Amino acid sequence: MQTDSPSPAGPAEDSIPKTGAQIIVDALLAHGVDTVFGYIGASVLPLFDRLYESPIRFIVPCHEQGGAHMADAYARASGRVGVVVATSGPGACNLVTGLATAMMDSIPLVAITGQVRTDLIGGDAFQEAPTTGITRAVTKHNSIVTDIRDLARTIYEAFHLASTGRPGPVLIDVPADIEFQKHADGPIRLNLPGYKIPKNGHAKQIGQAADAINRSERPVLLAGGGVITANASEELRELASKANLPVAMTLMGLGSFDQRRPESLDMPGMHGTPYANFAIQECDLLIAVGARFDDRVTGKAEAFAPKAKIIHIDIDPSNISKTVPADIPIVGDAKVVLAALAGCVEYRERPAWFARIAEWKRRHTVDYDRSAPTIKPQHVIEELCRRTEGEAVITTGVGQHQMFCAQFYKFRHPRQLITSGGLGTMGFGLPAAIGAQIARPDALVVDIDGDHSFNMTMAELSTAVQNELPIKVCILSNGYMGMVRQ
Amino acid sequence: MKHIISALVENKPGVLAHVAGMFAARGFNIDSLVVGRTEDPNLSRMTIVVIGDDHIVEQVRKQLARIIPVVKVQDFAGRAVVARDLMLVSIAVPPEKRPEIFALVEMFRGHVVDISQKTVMVEVSGPETKIEAFIDVCRPYGIKNVARTGTIAMPRQGTSED
Numbered sequence: 247m248q249t250d251s252p253s254p255a256g257p258a259e260d261s262i263p264k265t266g267a268q269i270i271v272d273a274l275l276a277h278g279v280d281t282v283f284g285y286i287g288a289s290v291l292p293l294f295d296r297l298y299e300s301p302i303r304f305i306v307p308c309h310e311q312g313g314a315h316m317a318d319a320y321a322r323a324s325g326r327v328g329v330v331v332a333t334s335g336p337g338a339c340n341l342v343t344g345l346a347t348a349m350m351d352s353i354p355l356v357a358i359t360g361q362v363r364t365d366l367i368g369g370d371a372f373q374e375a376p377t378t379g380i381t382r383a384v385t386k387h388n389s390i391v392t393d394i395r396d397l398a399r400t401i402y403e404a405f406h407l408a409s410t411g412r413p414g415p416v417l418i419d420v421p422a423d424i425e426f427q428k429h430a431d432g433p434i435r436l437n438l439p440g441y442k443i444p445k446n447g448h449a450k451q452i453g454q455a456a457d458a459i460n461r462s463e464r465p466v467l468l469a470g471g472g473v474i475t476a477n478a479s480e481e482l483r484e485l486a487s488k489a490n491l492p493v494a495m496t497l498m499g500l501g502s503f504d505q506r507r508p509e510s511l512d513m514p515g516m517h518g519t520p521y522a523n524f525a526i527q528e529c530d531l532l533i534a535v536g537a538r539f540d541d542r543v544t545g546k547a548e549a550f551a552p553k554a555k556i557i558h559i560d561i562d563p564s565n566i567s568k569t570v571p572a573d574i575p576i577v578g579d580a581k582v583v584l585a586a587l588a589g590c591v592e593y594r595e596r597p598a599w600f601a602r603i604a605e606w607k608r609r610h611t612v613d614y615d616r617s618a619p620t621i622k623p624q625h626v627i628e629e630l631c632r633r634t635e636g637e638a639v640i641t642t643g644v645g646q647h648q649m650f651c652a653q654f655y656k657f658r659h660p661r662q663l664i665t666s667g668g669l670g671t672m673g674f675g676l677p678a679a680i681g682a683q684i685a686r687p688d689a690l691v692v693d694i695d696g697d698h699s700f701n702m703t704m705a706e707l708s709t710a711v712q713n714e715l716p717i718k719v720c721i722l723s724n725g726y727m728g729m730v731r732q
Numbered sequence: 733m734k735h736i737i738s739a740l741v742e743n744k745p746g747v748l749a750h751v752a753g754m755f756a757a758r759g760f761n762i763d764s765l766v767v768g769r770t771e772d773p774n775l776s777r778m779t780i781v782v783i784g785d786d787h788i789v790e791q792v793r794k795q796l797a798r799i800i801p802v803v804k805v806q807d808f809a810g811r812a813v814v815a816r817d818l819m820l821v822s823i824a825v826p827p828e829k830r831p832e833i834f835a836l837v838e839m840f841r842g843h844v845v846d847i848s849q850k851t852v853m854v855e856v857s858g859p860e861t862k863i864e865a866f867i868d869v870c871r872p873y874g875i876k877n878v879a880r881t882g883t884i885a886m887p888r889q890g891t892s893e894d
Contacts, residue, residue, distance in 0.1 A: 382750055383757050387800040389746070407800060440742065440803035564794035567787075 263428040266397050266420065267292040270358065271300050273401040279329050281305060281320060281684055283313040287333020288373065289360030292425040297331075305684065305713060308705035310337050312677040314344020315703070318353050319681030322664045323639060323689075325477060327354045327409050328681070334360045335373030338419070339380065343671060346384040348415040350668025351498060352475055354408040355415035356401075357385075363423045364392055377419045386414030392421065394429040402434050411443045412562040413475060444561055447578030447586065455533070455557045455574050456590040459489050462531035462555075464599045466511070467491040471498025471667065472536015472560060472580050474660040479503065481584035482535065489591035492603055494522040496537050498667040501657040506636070511603070512612075515543040517649040520610035525603055526551050533557045536580045539570040540668070559583050612653050623647060623722040627654040627694065630720065638662075638690045641678035643699020644670045646728035651694050673702030679717040680710050690718070697723040734763065735789045736808040736815060736885045739778045740770070742801035750799050751778060760784065760792050764882030775803065779884045808885055815885040818857040820845070821867065824874035825852045833873065840866045851876055 264272070270293055274282065281303040286294055297304055307313035310332045317328030328348075332341050338359040348355045362371040378388045387407050391397050397420070404416040459465060473482050479502045486493050486509055493503045494511040503510055514522035526532060532554040537543070544550040547569045558565075558572035559580060566575040576583055614624040627650050630638070636656050641664040642648040648665055657663050664682050666674040679693035693700075700721050710717050741747045748767060755762050763781040770777050782792050789807060797805045808815075825833050830852065837844055837854050840862065846853035856866050860883060867875065 378746060379749065382746070383753055389744075438800065441800055562798070564791065564798050568791060 261430045261432070263430040265292065265296070266394055266425040266427050266429070267296040269394075269398050269429065269431065270401060270420070270425070271296045271302070273398055273405075274302060274329060275300065276402075277327065277405045279327070282329045282331055283307060283317045283320070283681070284331030285310050285313055285333065285337055287337045287360060289334040289362060289422040290331060290337075290358075290425075292422070293331065293358070293360070293420075303684075305680075305709065307677065307680075307709050309703070310340035311343050311673070312680075312703055312706045312709065314341045314355070314357070315347065315671075315674050315677035316681035316684070316706075316709075317355055317357075318344060318348045319641060319664050319678035320685040321348075321353050321355055322351075322678075323661055323682040324685035325661065326685075327356055327405055329356050329358070331358045332360070333373065334362055334377070334422075335375045337373075338377040339375055341417075342381060342384060343669075345381055345415045345417065347666050347669045347671045347674060349384050349386065351471060351666065352413050353415065354413035356404045356408050357381075357415060357417040358401075359417060359419050360425075361390065361419045361421040364421045365423070367421065377417070381417050384415070385417045386412075388417035388419070390419040390421070391424055394424050394427040397424060397429070398431045399434050399436065403436050403438060406436055407438070407441065411441075412472075444563070444577045445579050445582055447559070447576040447583040451574055451576045452583065452586050453590065455559075455576060456587055458531055458555055458557060458574060459491070459533065459587070460592050460594070463596060464529045465489070465491050465531040465533065465596075466525050466529040466554075467493045468496065468514070468526070468532060468534045468537055469493060469499040469502045470496045470535060470537025473499055473502040473584075474536075476536060476561070476580035477660070478536075478579075478581035478584050479660045481581055481588060485584050485588040485591065488588050488593060490593050490596060491533070492525060492600070494518075494526065496540070496543055496667075497652055497665065499537060500652060501660045501662040504658045505656040506658065513652050515540075516545065517542070517652065519612050519653070521603060521606035524606045524610070526554075528602070529554045531555050531557070533559070535559045535584065536561070538565045538568070541569070544570060623724070624650050624654050626720065626722060627651055630692065630694070631655045634690060634692070638692050639664065639682050639686060641665065641675045641682055641691065641693045643675040643693075643695045643702075644672045644729075645696040645699055646724075646732060647694055647696040647699070647722040649729075650722070655694075672696075672699040675699055676703050676719065677706045677709075679719070680706060680713070680715055683710075683715045683717050684713070691716075692718040692720055694720050694722065696728065697721055697725065698727050733783070733785065733789075733809070735782050735784070735792075736813065736883060737780045737782060737789070737793060737796070738806045738808060738885065739780065739796055739802055740804040741776050741778055742803060743769070743774055743776045744801055747776075747799075747801045748778075750801070751780075751796065754795055754799060755792075758791070758795060760788065766882045766884050768884070779882070781883050808887060812888040813885045814888060815859055815883050816857055817860050817863045817883050818855070818881040819863050819866070820853060820855055820877075820879045821870065821875060822846075822851050822853045822877040823870045824850060824876055826850065829873065833870075836866070836869055842866065
């Protein structure tokens with residue numbers, strides 16, 4: 247592990263032997279976990295006994311998938327690591343969709359799964375599944391603990407991996423006998439020799455990027471989910487205002503820049519605004535931050551931003567030049583790189599460029615039939631936005647309603663839109679609203695959902711009732727799968 | 733173009749599955765993959781031969797580096813490296829033709845490692861082209877069985893960047 251990465255390893259644990267279950271709970275507490283989402287099962291009973299006695303709030307969903315989405319949305323709404331627990335076999339299998347959802351959107355999640363006893367592993371025991379094998383491709387990292395001496399370190403590593411660099415879900419599989427065994431931990435040292443966290447970005451490339459921005463006549467700043475993950479909205483606003491740049495946001499980036507500001511181009515792409523797409527096609531410089539040029543944004547990658555030089559800022563080197571070749575790649579933390587850039591750019595008026603953008607915005611706004619005798623879904627969202635003053639935390643399912651939401655709700659703050667962008671997981675909205683409401687008890691949380699998306703996980707309504715959560719659900723029921731039909 | 737990629741990985745269960753799974757999931761083709769121990773008991777070395785254009789191999793390198801237990805990744809393309817395969821090949825050879833085969837083995841600096849009434853087993857090592865050439869010259873006799881290790885490689889000292 248690099249020396250400049252933060253070391254979450256806490257003070258030496260007391261040297262009294264503790265059970266594996268207690269080691270897990272103490273490791274959660276050491277990482278400031280206040281809520282765990284999880285479903286009971288035989289192989290995690292010892293852990294649940296210890297959790298029950300701890301100050302950690304425990305939320306039981308109706309289904310492990312719901313639990314995973316709740317923990318995911320808890321992380322999205324709060325910026326902290328979400329924690330989900332499931333039992334072996336079916337419990338672990340039911341997490342898969344939730345893990346893949348978090349993986350695609352780079353959400354910090356720690357999943358702890360029970361496993362059958364170590365002496366039974368590999369023998370097709372009751373409720374046995376090869377959890378690490380099944381989840382390897384949908385987690386940032388996973389491991390099975392087969393020695394109690396590795397347990398505490400593995401959990402500390404999981405929190406470190408989940409929350410740093412490009413975040414993601416990390417799964418730890420814990421056999422039942424490990425939860426019963428006793429061990430006294432010494433000081434905990436992470437052992438991740440292959441894990442490097444890029445931070446500052448290359449100074450020379452930042453200088454080149456600043457030069458390119460200063461020279462550009464027609465720039466566009468494109469903010470992705472990475473800006474929100476890095477808590478870099480303030481730095482984004484600072485750069486946009488210091489250099490005078492229009493700002494477009496991907497679906498995952500919505501909320502990183504106040505959409506009520508005139509510099510906002512809103513969302514580009516297949517379901518985006520014409521003016522964002524025109525601006526990207528006409529710009530001479532595209533500064534993408536924490537965005538990975540998904541095919542829903544670029545369309546045909548070769549024809550995307552054909553006149554532009556591309557600056558690509560991302561913490562994951564594998565995103566650079568993956569689909570769209572970058573002219574100036576900067577691998578680093580969006581917060582640090584944006585602040586560094588803001589420090590070396592100059593203000594330019596660019597009156598002709600902003601006049602063209604204003605013209606596009608006037609002539610090519612996203613609209614719907616306002617004279618229709620029936621209530622249009624777009625109208626519902628517009629009205630919801632007006633009545634909540636653009637301040638509600640919105641969760642969604644996947645489909646037309648999700649895109650209407652992105653188009654007609656004008657987001658003002660980061661972590662305000664909680665949606666499954668990468669994987670496109672129908673059924674995400676309701677459990678996500680529950681997770682978000684628990685993370686932010688004072689916020690107004692609304693699940694804007696489609697009838698089919700809602701159907702997929704609607705059992706979680708009982709979780710909302712049991713926990714007395716004041717979530718709102720707004721179903722745009724059109725009676726068919728609208729996006730598929732479209 | 734053929735690239736030899738060398739990855740130093742943590743010697744832990746599941747790492748090979750992770751690497752192989754990544755290749756499958758992203759549609760990259762593996763020409764050969766060799767795993768073995770290194771001087772450090774905590775680390776293994778994977779030598780992976782990949783065929784693809786520069787863009788694809790660049791992605792392979794980056795995606796490998798993303799895997800947490802992968803410690804270091806190098807692409808040997810464009811560098812002076814020693815690359816070796818080892819092959820065991822069983823050839824159909826009647827006793828009267830043995831001298832011919834022995835002469836070929838001599839030329840290729842191989843070894844005869846087993847012999848039976850109807851066959852000769854030969855061990856040959858070297859660059860892949862040499863292995864292929866040996867197979868070609870033996871083909872007229874009839875090849876019964878081939879087992880190959882796949883390529884391992886190391887940069888020549890003094891010419892590499894590290």
